[in-house]
Amino acid sequence: MREKLVVVGQGYxxxxxxxRAVDAGFDVxxxxxxxxxxxxxxxxxxxxxxxxxxxxxxxxxCGRYLASTDYADAAGFDVCVITVPTPLSEGAxxxxxxxxxGRSIAPLLRPGATVVLESTTYxxxxxxxxxPILEDGSGLRAPEDFLLGYSPERIDPGNAVxxxxxxxxxxSGLDETSLERIQGFYRRVVDQVxxxxxxxxxxxxxxxxxxxxxxxxxxxxxxxxxxxxxxxDVWEAIDAASTKPFGFMRFTPGPGVGGHCLxxxxxxxxxxxxxxxxxxxxxxxxxxxxxxxxxxxVVNRLMLALNQRGKALNGSRVVVLGLAYKKNAGDCxxxxxxxxxxxxxxxxxxxxxxxxxxxxxxxxxxxxIVEATRRELAEADAVLVLTDHDDFDxxxxxxxxxxxxxxxxxxxxxxxxVL
Numbered sequence: 472m473r474e475k476l477v478v479v480g481q482g483y484x485x486x487x488x489x490x491r492a493v494d495a496g497f498d499v500x501x502x503x504x505x506x507x508x509x510x511x512x513x514x515x516x517x518x519x520x521x522x523x524x525x526x527x528x529x530x531x532x533c534g535r536y537l538a539s540t541d542y543a544d545a546a547g548f549d550v551c552v553i554t555v556p557t558p559l560s561e562g563a564x565x566x567x568x569x570x571x572x573g574r575s576i577a578p579l580l581r582p583g584a585t586v587v588l589e590s591t592t593y594x595x596x597x598x599x600x601x602x603p604i605l606e607d608g609s610g611l612r613a614p615e616d617f618l619l620g621y622s623p624e625r626i627d628p629g630n631a632v633x634x635x636x637x638x639x640x641x642x643s644g645l646d647e648t649s650l651e652r653i654q655g656f657y658r659r660v661v662d663q664v665x666x667x668x669x670x671x672x673x674x675x676x677x678x679x680x681x682x683x684x685x686x687x688x689x690x691x692x693x694x695x696x697x698x699x700x701x702x703x704d705v706w707e708a709i710d711a712a713s714t715k716p717f718g719f720m721r722f723t724p725g726p727g728v729g730g731h732c733l734x735x736x737x738x739x740x741x742x743x744x745x746x747x748x749x750x751x752x753x754x755x756x757x758x759x760x761x762x763x764x765x766x767x768x769v770v771n772r773l774m775l776a777l778n779q780r781g782k783a784l785n786g787s788r789v790v791v792l793g794l795a796y797k798k799n800a801g802d803c804x805x806x807x808x809x810x811x812x813x814x815x816x817x818x819x820x821x822x823x824x825x826x827x828x829x830x831x832x833x834x835x836x837x838x839x840i841v842e843a844t845r846r847e848l849a850e851a852d853a854v855l856v857l858t859d860h861d862d863f864d865x866x867x868x869x870x871x872x873x874x875x876x877x878x879x880x881x882x883x884x885x886x887x888x889v890l
Contacts, residue, residue, distance in 0.1 A: 473496060473498050473535075474496075474497055474498070475497070475498045475499075475500070475547055475548045475549050475550075476492050476497040476498065476499045476500070476548065476549065476550045476551075476552070477499075477500045477501075477502060477545040477550070477551040477552070477576070478499060478500070478502070478551075478552050478554060479503075479551065479552070479553045479554060479555060479572045479575075479576065480502070480503060480554035480555045480556075480568075480572075480590075481501040481502070481508055481509070481538060482508075482519070482556075483519055483626055483628050483802060484554040484589060484624045484626045485501060485503075485552075485554035486501065486512075486517070486519050486522050487519070487522055487634075487635045488552060488554065488589075488660070489501045489530075489536065490522055490526050490527070490530055490536075491635050491636055491660045491661075492659075492660055493533070493535045493536050495659045495660050496535075496659070497535065497659075498535050499530070499535060499536050499537070500537050500538075500539060500544050500545050500548070501538045501539070502540070502542060502575075503538065503539075503540065505540075506540055508538070509538045509539060509540050512527055512538035513531065513538050515527050515528035515531055518830065519628070520628060520629055520799075520801055520828065521626075521628060521629070521630075521634070542575045542576070542579065545576065545579055546579050547579075547581075548584060549583075549584060549585065550584070550585045550586075550587070551576050551584070551585070551587070552586075552587045552589055552622075553572045553573070553576075553587070553588045553589060553590060554589045554590060554624065555568035555569060555571075556568050556590070557569065557591055557735070557739070558735060559735050559739075562738065562742070563742055564592065564593060564739050564742055566592065566596065566600060568590070569588065569592070569596070569601060570600075570604060573601050573604035573605055573608070574604055574608055576605070577604060577605045577606075577607070577609045578609060580611055580616075580617050581611075581617075582611065582616050582617065583616075583617065584617045584618070585617065585618040585619070585620070585649070585652050585653060585656065586601075586605060586617065586618070586619050587620045587621065587622055587656075588601055588620075588621050588622075589623065590624075591623065591624070591677050591678070591681070591735075591736050591739065593674065593678070593742065593743035594674040594675045594678075595674070596621075597645075597670045597674065598619075598645065598670050598671075601619075602619060602645070605617070605619070613645055613649075614644075614645050614646040614648055614649050618644065618645070618648060618649040618653070619645040619649055620643055620645065620652075620653040620670070620673075621642075621643050621673045621674055622640060622641060622642045622643065622653065622657065623673055623674070623676055623677030623680075624677075625638045625639075625640070625641075625680075628797070628800040628802050629797060629798065629799040635660070635661065636660065636661055636662060637663075638661070639661075639663040639664070639665050640657050640661045640663065640664050641667060641673050641676050641677075642654055642657055642664055642665065642666050642667070643666070643667050643668070643669060643670045643672060643673035645670065650666055654666055675740075677736065678736055678737065678739060678740040679740075681737060682736065682737040682740055682755060682758075684722075685728060685736075685737045685755070685758050685759075685762065686737075686754050686755070686758045687720070687722040688722050688724075688728055688758075688762060689757065689758035689759075689761040689762050690722070691722045691724045692724045692725070692727075692761055692762060692765050693761050694724070695724035695890055696768060699890075704889075705724065706723075706724075706880045706889060709721065709722075709723060723879075723880070724878070724890050725807070725878055725879060725890070726765050726766055726769045726807040726808060726857050726878045727762055727769075727807025727810065727811075728762045728765075728796075728805075728807065729796025729797070729803075729804065729805040729806040729808070729809075735805065737755045737758065738755065738759065740752060740755060741755040741756060766807050766810040766814060767814065769807075769811050769855075769857075769876075769878055769890070770784075770811060770814045770815060770818070772876060772888075773789070773815075773853060773855060773876050774818075776853070776874065776876060776888060777852065777853060777874075780874060782852055784815070784818050784819065784820050785818060785819030785820070786819060786820075786821065787820050787821065787853060788821045788823065788850065788852045788853075789815055789820045789821065789822050789823070789851065789852065789853050789855055790824075790825065790841070790843070790848060790851040790853070790855070790872075791808065791811070791812055791822060791823070791824040791825070791855050791857055792825055792843055792854065792855065792856045792857060792860075792863055792868070793808055793825075793826050793829075793856065793857045793858020793859065793860055793863075793879075794808045794809060794812070794824055794826040794829040794832045794834075794857070795808070795828055795829045795832075795858050795860075796808070796858070797858065798879075799828065799860055799861055800828060801828035801829045801830050803829050803830075803832040803833075806832070806858075807857070808857035808858055809832060809833070809834070811855070811857060812824060812834060812835075812838060813834075813835055816835045816838055822839075823838070823840075823841045823851075824838055824839070824840055824841070825843040825847070825863075826840075826858065826860070827860060827862045828860060828862070843863055843864070843867075843868070845867060845871050848867065848868060848872045849871040849873075851872060851873065852874070853872075853873075853874045853875070853876060854868060854872040854874070854875045855875075855876050855878070856868070856875065856876070856877040856878055856881060856882060857878055858879070859879035859880075859881045863881075865881050865882050868882055869882050869883075869884040869886070869887060872886065873886065874886055874888075875887040875888070876888050876890075877889045
């Protein structure tokens with residue numbers, strides 16, 4: 472008899488897991504509160520770049536996948552994985568989506584079932600927050616009646632090399648039996664499982680990974696500001712340092728940080744340290760300050776460059792290349808490019824934006840979405856590269872644009888300035 476898996480959340484984390492589990496032989500129900508997403512999925516259409524329409528269609532045709540907004544379809548599950556968003560609200564963790572998922576799943580819990588949280592959160596969430604919700608709503612107790620664990624997601628949208636199946640998966644359990652059961656589940660869907668000793672270690676692991684990236688990106692962002700003022704090419708220095716085979720890891724500057732991890736996850740850790748220990752996590756707070764101000768720095772650099780060319784930002788035609796938070800992906804969540812566009816629009820620039828990947832980007836009214844054609848680039852007062860999608864023709868950008876400010880170091884030429 473096939474096992475039934477419920478994946479709560481069918482976004483960038485949940486949908487790849489659902490598709491991989493279908494391939495592994497599970498009967499999968501993907502729960503999502505977004506009716507538009509569910510309708511598209513049940514029509515065989517994917518909205519996640521890493522999952523093709525053919526994969527969704529194949530999962531549907533084999534009869535082992537159903538997308539639904541109704542938790543009644545989750546009844547009788549053997550394993551439930553929760554992959555819902557965990558945003559910030561006024562600087563504090565907002566766990567409302569975890570709470571909602573927990574309350575909805577709890578009445579469906581039955582003895583022997585397993586629940587795994589994958590949403591990024593602070594240490595203690597699974598045991599201190601989710602567990603009581605599940606127990607109160609089900610009348611069952613863990614680990615005596617049902618099993619509980621935490622496994623941090625490691626999805627990197629647009630990464631064709633490291634996918635769900637070949638990225639090592641950290642797993643943890645409330646007790647040894649839970650850990651064994653959760654290891655067994657993930658071994659069926661990924662190549663390598665990495666067990667750790669406690670839920671809190673797994674929760675901290677995810678925050679450590681993203682805080683490490685956040686702090687190092689802040690380092691090179693601030694370095695790029697000072698290097699420009701010193702007349703030094705920071706990109707050449709980074710290239711040179713990257714030749715060292717030990718003791719150095721390459722990070723590059725940009726217009727800020729975005730996505731579902733970096734602008735949020737380190738703040739979860741900082742919040743937990745402050746709340747539990749009464750201390751400020753100074754590295755995180757400094758990194759937040761630097762990275763949060765990079766969009767303003769980009770706007771100021773562009774404004775200065777236009778002034779030097781006898782133009783005011785107000786009224787200038789600015790073509791923005793890229794709205795997503797990273798290249799070759801369409802995810803606009805917390806994208807610094809969106810912040811730059813908003814600031815330019817507020818200052819009176821006539822902003823036109825091109826992005827072949829981005830969808831559902833909330834832009835101010837009056838900003839036109841265009842293609843990066845020869846004519847569009849040539850008629851711009853400035854072209855601003857914010858997300859370095861491979862789809863853009865950078866040779867054309869250099870050739871016809873009167874001025875280019877490139878925050879990603881994809882263009883080099885006499886009419887180009889880099890961040």
